[in-house]
Amino acid sequence: xxxxxxxxxxxxxxxxxxxxxxxxxxxxxxxxxxxxxxxxxxxxxxxxxxxxxxxxxxxxxxxxxxxxxxxxxxxxxxxxxxxxxxxxxxxxxxxxxxxxxxxxxxxxxxxxxxxxxxxxxxxxxxxxxxxxxxxxxxxxxxxxxxxxxxxxxxxxxxxxxxxxxxxxxxxxxxxxxxxxxxxxxxxxxxxxxxxxxxxxxxxxxxxxxxxxxxxxxxxxxxxxxxxxxxxxxxxxxxxxxxxxxxxxxxxxxxxxxxxxxxxxxxxxxxxxxxxxxxxxxxxxxxxxxxxxxxxxxx
Amino acid sequence: xxxxxxxxxxxxxxxxxxxxxxxxxxxxxxxxxxxxxxxxxxxxxxxxxxxxxxxxxxxxxxxxxxxxxxxxxxxxxxxxxxxxxxxxxxxxxxxxxxxxxxxxxxxxxxxxxxxxxxxxxxxxxxxxxxxxxxxxxxxxxxxxxxxxxxxxxxxxxxxxxxxxxxxxxxxxxxxxxxxxxxxxxxxxxxxxxxxxxxxxxxxxxxxxxxxxxxxxxxxxxxxxxxxxxxxxxxxxxxxxxxxxxxxxxxxxxxxxxxxxxxxxxxxxxxxxxxxxxxxxxxxxxxxxxxxxxxxxxxxxxxxxxxxxxxxxxxxxxxxxxxxxxxxxxxxxxxxxxxxxxxxxxxxxxxxxxxxxxxxxxxxxxxxxxxxxxxxxxxxxxxxxxxxxxxxxxxxxxxxxxxxxxxxxxxxxxxxxxxxxxxxxxxxxxxxxxxxxxxxxxxx
Numbered sequence: 001x002x003x004x005x006x007x008x009x010x011x012x013x014x015x016x017x018x019x020x021x022x023x024x025x026x027x028x029x030x031x032x033x034x035x036x037x038x039x040x041x042x043x044x045x046x047x048x049x050x051x052x053x054x055x056x057x058x059x060x061x062x063x064x065x066x067x068x069x070x071x072x073x074x075x076x077x078x079x080x081x082x083x084x085x086x087x088x089x090x091x092x093x094x095x096x097x098x099x100x101x102x103x104x105x106x107x108x109x110x111x112x113x114x115x116x117x118x119x120x121x122x123x124x125x126x127x128x129x130x131x132x133x134x135x136x137x138x139x140x141x142x143x144x145x146x147x148x149x150x151x152x153x154x155x156x157x158x159x160x161x162x163x164x165x166x167x168x169x170x171x172x173x174x175x176x177x178x179x180x181x182x183x184x185x186x187x188x189x190x191x192x193x194x195x196x197x198x199x200x201x202x203x204x205x206x207x208x209x210x211x212x213x214x215x216x217x218x219x220x221x222x223x224x225x226x227x228x229x230x231x232x233x234x235x236x237x238x239x240x241x242x243x244x245x246x247x248x249x250x251x252x253x254x255x256x257x258x259x260x261x262x263x264x265x266x267x268x269x270x271x272x273x274x275x276x277x278x279x280x281x282x283x284x285x286x287x288x289x290x291x292x293x294x295x296x297x298x
Numbered sequence: 299x300x301x302x303x304x305x306x307x308x309x310x311x312x313x314x315x316x317x318x319x320x321x322x323x324x325x326x327x328x329x330x331x332x333x334x335x336x337x338x339x340x341x342x343x344x345x346x347x348x349x350x351x352x353x354x355x356x357x358x359x360x361x362x363x364x365x366x367x368x369x370x371x372x373x374x375x376x377x378x379x380x381x382x383x384x385x386x387x388x389x390x391x392x393x394x395x396x397x398x399x400x401x402x403x404x405x406x407x408x409x410x411x412x413x414x415x416x417x418x419x420x421x422x423x424x425x426x427x428x429x430x431x432x433x434x435x436x437x438x439x440x441x442x443x444x445x446x447x448x449x450x451x452x453x454x455x456x457x458x459x460x461x462x463x464x465x466x467x468x469x470x471x472x473x474x475x476x477x478x479x480x481x482x483x484x485x486x487x488x489x490x491x492x493x494x495x496x497x498x499x500x501x502x503x504x505x506x507x508x509x510x511x512x513x514x515x516x517x518x519x520x521x522x523x524x525x526x527x528x529x530x531x532x533x534x535x536x537x538x539x540x541x542x543x544x545x546x547x548x549x550x551x552x553x554x555x556x557x558x559x560x561x562x563x564x565x566x567x568x569x570x571x572x573x574x575x576x577x578x579x580x581x582x583x584x585x586x587x588x589x590x591x592x593x594x595x596x597x598x599x600x601x602x603x604x605x606x607x608x609x610x611x612x613x614x615x616x617x618x619x620x621x622x623x624x625x626x627x628x629x630x631x632x633x634x635x636x637x638x639x640x641x642x643x644x645x646x647x648x649x650x651x652x653x654x655x656x657x658x659x660x661x662x663x664x665x666x667x668x669x670x671x672x673x674x675x676x677x678x679x680x681x682x683x684x685x686x687x688x689x690x691x692x693x694x695x696x697x698x699x700x701x702x703x704x705x706x707x708x709x710x711x712x713x714x715x716x717x718x719x720x721x722x723x724x725x726x727x728x729x730x731x732x733x734x735x736x737x738x739x740x741x
Contacts, residue, residue, distance in 0.1 A: 014739070015735070048722070051522040052522070053518070053521050053522055053722070054722075055740065057740060073522060073523050074523075076522070078518075078519065078522045079519075080515065080518040080519060080522075082515040082518065083515060084514045084515030084516035084517070084518070084519060085514070085516055086312070086511075086514070086516055087514060088312060088316075089312060097304065097308055098519070098523070100304055101301055101304055101305075101520075101523045101524060102523055145519070146519075
C-alpha cells in the first residue's frame with residue numbers, strides 16, 4: 001500500500017530548543033493513524049509542519065508521493081486542539097468562507113454545506129451566529145469546516161476533548177465513514193483507550209524523537225511480558241509455583257508469567273495433565289497506556 | 299490573490315454589515331449636526347436676554363437729539379429718566395427696570411479713565427456689560443468731539459484699514475491673497491487631524507481584530523489554509539477600506555445634513571459669528587462675505603491635482619506603516635490585554651509627537667523642524683500633508699514620499715515576520731527583545 005504521508009528526517013528548531021529531532025515515519029493510505037506523545041513532545045510542531053503552517057528546518061515531507069507544496073493545504077483538513085471560529089459570523093457564511101478559502105467554488109461549497117447540515121439535521125443553524133451556538137454545536141460546525149473540502153488527509157488534534165458522549169459517538173461514526181471513503185486520518189491524542197479503539201497504526205513521539213512506531217498490535221506484542229491468565233475449576237497442582245512464576249492467585253483465576261524460552265502450550269499441557277479444568281486461557285497484552293507510560297516515563 | 303480577496307471581503311463585509319458600524323456612520327454626522335443646532339440655540343437664547351435699563355445723564359453728555367439705543371442691538375433698552383436715583387431704585391425694586399445706569403459727568407476733557415455706575419441687584423452678564431460699556435464709551439467720545447470742536451471728517455481720516463498682501467518676486471509664482479496662509483493653515487490642520495484620527499482609530503481596529511483572531515484560536519485554522527502574510531494584509535486592507543467607506547459616507551452625509559438643517563431651522567453657521575458678544579467684535583457682514591469669497595478663491599486656486607493624490611498617498615503610506623505595526627503588536631499579545639498594552643506605547647508615541655509637530659509645522663511650514671519631520675517616515679504621514687498647502691519644494695515632496703514608501707514596505711515586511719510567529723505563540727511573556735528575535739525566525 002502506498003503512503004499518504006511520509007516524513008523523512010524532519011528537524012525543527014526554535015531558538016535553542018529542538019522541537020522535532022530527526023523524525024521519520026510513514027502513514028499508509030486509508031489508515032487511521034495515531035500520533036501520540038506527552039505534552040510538549042513535539043506533536044503540534046509536527047502537525048504544523050505537515051499542514052504547511054511552518055516549514056521544517058531539515059528533512060522532507062511527502063504528501064501522496066509529492067513533496068509538500070502550495071497545493072497541499074487544499075488536500076488537508078486540520079482541526080486544532082484549541083478550536084476557534086469567528087464568533088460574530090453567521091454559521092452558514094462562516095462555513096462558506098472557509099470552504100472558499102480551501103478552493104471550493106461557491107456552488108460546490110453551498111452543496112457541501114447543505115449536505116452536512118442535512119446530515120447533522122441542523123439546517124436551521126445557517127443564519128445563527130456562532131456565538132449563539134452551544135459549545136457542542138460549535139464543535140460540530142468546527143468538524144464540518146474541517147472536512148468540507150473533502151480532504152485526502154484529515155488531521156484531528158484531540159477531536160473528542162470537550163464533547164459529550166453523544167457527540168463523541170457522532171464524530172466517531174463520521175471518522176469511520178470518512179475512512180471507508182478512502183480518507184486517511186491522523187489522530188493526535190494522549191487518550192490511549194481511544195487510540196486502541198480507533199487507530200490501526202501509531203507513532204509515539206517523545207522529546208522530539210519518534211521512540212515507537214508500528215501497528216497497534218505489533219506495538220503491544222513488542223511490549224508483552226508473557227503474561228497469561230487462566231480461569232479454571234478444580235485444584236491446582238501443588239508444585240505449580242516451582243515450575244511457573246505465579247503473579248496473581250485468585251479463586252479460580254491465576255496470572256502466570258512465562259519465561260522467555262517457555263511456550264504457552266507447555267503451561268496449558270501441564271495444567272491439563274494435572275487434571276485442571278481450564279475454562280479460559282488468554283495472554284495479557286499490555287495496554288497502550290502501559291506502553292506509553294513505560295516509554296515516556298521510564 | 300483569490301484568497302487575499304476573500305479575506306479582504308470578509309474583513310470588510312463583517313464590519314460594514316455590523317449594526318454598530320451603521321449606527322456610528324449615520325449617527326456621527328447627525329450628532330455633528332445636532333451639535334450645531336444646539337450651539338445655535340444656545341447663542342440665540344443668549345441674545346434673547348433683554349434688559350430694560352433706565353439711565354440718567356447728570357452731566358448732560360449725551361447729545362439731546364440722540365438716544366442711547368443703537369439699531370444693531372435690540373436686547374438692550376435704554377430709557378432716559380430724570381427722576382432721582384432713589385425713586386428709580388424703588389422702581390427697579392418694583393420690577394419696572396432691570397437696572398439704572400448713571401452716565402459720568404465729564405469735568406476734565408483730557409482725562410482718559412472714568413467710571414460708570416450701574417445699579418442693580420441682578421448679576422450683569424458679560425454681554426450686557428460689554429454692550430453698555432461700548433455705548434457709553436461712544437457717547438463720551440461724541441461728547442468730547444463736540445466740546446473740543448473737532449472735525450468729525452478729520453477724525454475719521456485718522457483711521458486706516460490695512461490689508462496685508464504678500465506679493466511674490468518670481469514671475470512663475472501665483473499672487474496669493476492675504477488669506478492664503480490662513481487657508482493653508484486650515485487645510486494643513488484639517489489634513490493632519492484626519493490622518494491622525496484614521497491612523498489611530500483604524501490601526502487600533504486592526505490590532506484588536508488580530509488579537510481576537512489569536513485568542514479565539516481561529517488563526518490556526520486560517521493559516522493552515524492561507525499564508526500569515528495574506529491574512530495580515532487582508533485584514534489591514536479590509537479595515538482600511540472600512541475606514542475609507544466611513545470617511546466617504548461622512549463626506550456625503552455631513553454637508554447634506556447641514557443643508558437640511560439650514561433649510562429647516564433657517565440657521566446658518568455665520569450666525570455664530572454675528573452672535574458673538576454685542577456684535578461689536580465681529581467684522582461687518584460685508585467684510586465676512588468678502589473674506590468668505592476670498593477664502594473660497596484661495597481654496598479653488600490650491601493645486602488640488604497635486605494635493606489630493608499626495609494626501610491619498612500619505613494616507614495609504616501612513617496607514618500601512620502604522621496598521622502593520624499594530625498588527626504585529628496585536629499578534630504578540632496574549633489573552634492579557636493589560637500586559638500587552640505596554641507594547642503599543644512605542645507606536646502611539648510617534649503618532650502623538652507627529653500630531654504636535656504638525657501644529658508647529660502649519661505655523662512655520664518651512665522651518666527645520668517641519669522639513670526634517672516631513673522626511674522622517676513615522677512623522678511624515680501626518681506632517682507632510684499639513685505642509686502641502688504651503689507649496690513645499692518638489693524635491694522635499696519626492697524625497698519624503700520615497701522614504702515613506704520604502705519604509706512602509708519595509709515595516710509591512712517586518713511586521714509580517716513578527717506576526718507569523720506571534721499568532722502561534724501562546725503563554726509567553728513578550729518583550730521587545732523577543733519580538734526582535736522573531737524577525738529572524740525561519741518559517
